[in-house]
Amino acid sequence: MAQLEISSIDKFYGATQALFDVSLTVRKGEFVTLLGPSGSGKTTLLKILAGFESVSAGRITLNGRDVTALAPERRNFGLVFQGYALFPHMTVFDNVAYPLRVRRIPRDEIAQRVAEMLDLVQLSRFAQRKPAALSGGQQQRVALARALVFRPDLLLLDEPMSALDKKLRGDLQEQLRDIHRSLGTTFINVTHDQEEAMHMSDTIAIMNHGRIEQAGSAFALYRHPGSRFVAEFVGKSNFLGGRADHSGNQPVFVTGSARIPLAGPGLPPDGTILMIRPEDVVLNPPDAQTNLVRLPAKVLSSTYSGDRALYTLAAEGLPPLLAYGHAREGLHDNGGAVTVGLSGDGAVLLSEGV
Amino acid sequence: MSPSRIVFAVSVGFGFAFLILPLAIVLPLAFNDSTFLNYPMSGVSLRWFDVVLNQPPWLFAMANSFKVAVGAMALSVVTGGLAAMGVMASGRVAALVLSALFVSPLVVPSVVLGVAMFFIFARFGLSGGHLSLILAHSVLGAPLVFLSAMTSLKGLNPELDRAGASMGASRLFRFRTIILPLTAPGFLIGAMFAFITSFDEVVVALFLSSPQSLTLPIALFSGLRDQLEPTLVVVALMLSMISALFLLVVARLQKATEQKA
Incomplete structure (x- = not known):
């Protein structure tokens, strides 16, 4: 009521x-x-x-x-x-x-x-x-x-x-x-x-x-x-500008040189911004994990808060990326090379100006 | 000595020289044994106090002044206080215009006020009575209450009144339980100043007082003209004491409310 x-x-x-x-x-x-x-x-x-x-x-x-x-x-x-x-x-x-x-x-x-x-x-x-x-x-x-x-x-x-x-x-x-x-x-x-x-x-x-x-x-x-x-x-996020491409059998989001596979039934068919939360960015994804795009990246800086660390990463052709990583075995050094995995899982497609 | 201390010493020195020194020279003459106002004093005596307290017109004038001052104070607090609250509740432009209006009696020369009042009261058949003096003096006292109440009201956190409203309190209840207790010093200080203003007001009273409503300052004034005696200094001393007493009360009031808050 x-x-x-x-x-x-x-x-x-x-x-x-x-x-x-x-x-x-x-x-x-x-x-x-x-x-x-x-x-x-x-x-x-x-x-x-x-x-x-x-x-x-x-x-x-x-x-x-x-x-x-x-x-x-x-x-x-x-x-x-x-x-x-x-x-x-x-x-x-x-x-x-x-x-x-x-x-x-x-x-x-x-x-x-x-x-x-x-x-x-x-x-x-x-x-x-x-x-x-x-x-x-x-x-x-x-x-x-x-x-x-x-x-x-x-x-x-x-x-x-x-x-x-x-x-x-x-x-x-x-x-x-x-x-x-x-x-x-x-x-x-x-x-x-x-x-x-x-x-x-x-x-x-x-x-x-x-x-x-x-x-x-x-x-x-x-x-x-x-x-x-x-x-x-609300919270931290990464915004990647680009466009959705539905031409293949797997819809992708094209940003810079990267083609991020889009999964998730809730995604709208179109949009010019892909929003990815830092916890959805995968650091050094295991080889078994599929349906994501792997990009080489460099660690710019990190903030350690005990339970986890927030990294700022630089990947070719993309704006600086925020990613959470667990920090049980230590932190990645600044300037160190990592692989970053991006997927449409949990991501949201937004339109500019909405 | 640092510059600020020098400035302090000089200003205090000037204040002392202009305000305290003349009093310190004149006031001891109240205790003079002789009939003349001059040094050296011929002896110490209280005979002029005796004269003031037992011979006309002094006690009569004092009682008159007291009645008029109390009446003028009460009327000033009501009108000045209401004016202040009204102005606080008005919009910006209205508040500006109204403030100027309520303060204007302070800038009108008192001779002009006295003449105007004289004619008006004569027309209404009020001249010569206590009431005419009370009304006239409240015109002079109300702006003082207005200004001092305004200062208190402006210093009050407006959220307190809103908090009262949000809890269901009516405007009157809020005024009685929140605004008045917190701004009472402002109203009281204004009241004291209104009292003192009336108590030693000469010019307007010159136009309005009659033998039946002779006030102390008028009695002093005519005393100065007619016979220069130490009684005048005795009365002046008593007036100063009353003022000092009031200032003391005001200071105490301020301290008490500061501790309360």
Whole structure:
């Protein structure tokens, strides 16, 4: 059942258009992330959902009820701000109790619900502290507790992790996912961090220049990107320019002097760019492996991360190639000669300008 | 000595010479035993304090001034504070025009204001009463509250208000629980300045006060003209003490709110 329905939203600021015909359906209990670079319109869309910005065209319905023009205070949406926006003159307890006091809930019920919520975000010990006496990660959790304590229909998160360091971000992502699972509230998260998006979300909507380029699961976006922008934004990739040739009995993609055999039933018949993920590039393929083209290449550089190494390779007539290799027995030296195997297996054919 | 320390020493020196020194020379004369305002003092006595506290018109004028200042302060806080909040909520152009309008009483010469008020209040039959002085002084005090409240409101993170809204709080509830507590120092400081402005305002009061609503500065002014006595210095000393007290309170307030936040 569709809970939130965003239909054909346009947003103009004067003569500049910030959103173009944005539509998205969010199921009840889904964790959706709006992912995009800065200026892609993701924050504008979030502000429209929160009610802080009006729409120029289009509508938003929640369980069939039109909320497009509803004031923010009448929406019952939780919101976690980028800067947390905790009230500095109130204790953690009073911050979290605020939305309940607004709703005139009896004192003892407030005490109980705030305690439960602080327990959930593991901050019970800090209930009587002022926000200034907390670390960034703790403040972030207070903001989360405050946005969830009144059981909102929807939780909106505006780049909630952007001010935290990487280690803390990982912990909080896990916590956030657990909280989402245990409460079943619909979450809409905005971020420019593709890793964060992939780790937490059921659905990712990739935004670019005010449009949703593609929406789908992390797997779908990674394995079947619909455009070069999506492929580039989600994970690492190699882009080879050329053309598909269907004249022989084996369709191939011709790039430079290489003819890469195309397999895979999902490939569109045409396209001018072949996208290959670095893990699909085979380093020194065993002789038994067929259905790929072998090219001599030279190692330009490598980045070792323990579990594997990412190589940048130079092959005749091709742009520098990214390839993952396992690194159990050591690394290939820079300048060393390797054989690189390219195939259409897992690759995606894209058209320029889509 | 580094250049910055020299600049510091020179500016403090000038401030001291122009602001503190004259007071330091004049104020001890409040304790002079003689009837004249001159050195050397003939002896130390509190007889002029006795005169101020027991003889007309001083206590009467002080009470009048106090009533007028409190009234003007209250009215200034309401009008200036509301103006500041209204301007914060308006668009950029409207905010610019409105700000200029609300601050304009500060740049209009007080003689012009005094004359204008005199005619208007005469027409409405208000002249001579406390109310006319309160209204006139609140015109002078409101811009001070406006400016100081604006500074506080501008320093407030706008996301706090939005956060309140996202949690379902109405505009009034947000104002009472978020905006007012966090900007109260700005409103209070504005209120203090409005009080002091009214308390020692001369020009407008010259036009508007009557024997029934004689204010302290007017009493001082006529005292200066009629009989130059140490009572004047006593009153001046008391006025300075009140101002100093207010500044102390303001400083305390600022410190307290800084610690709270």
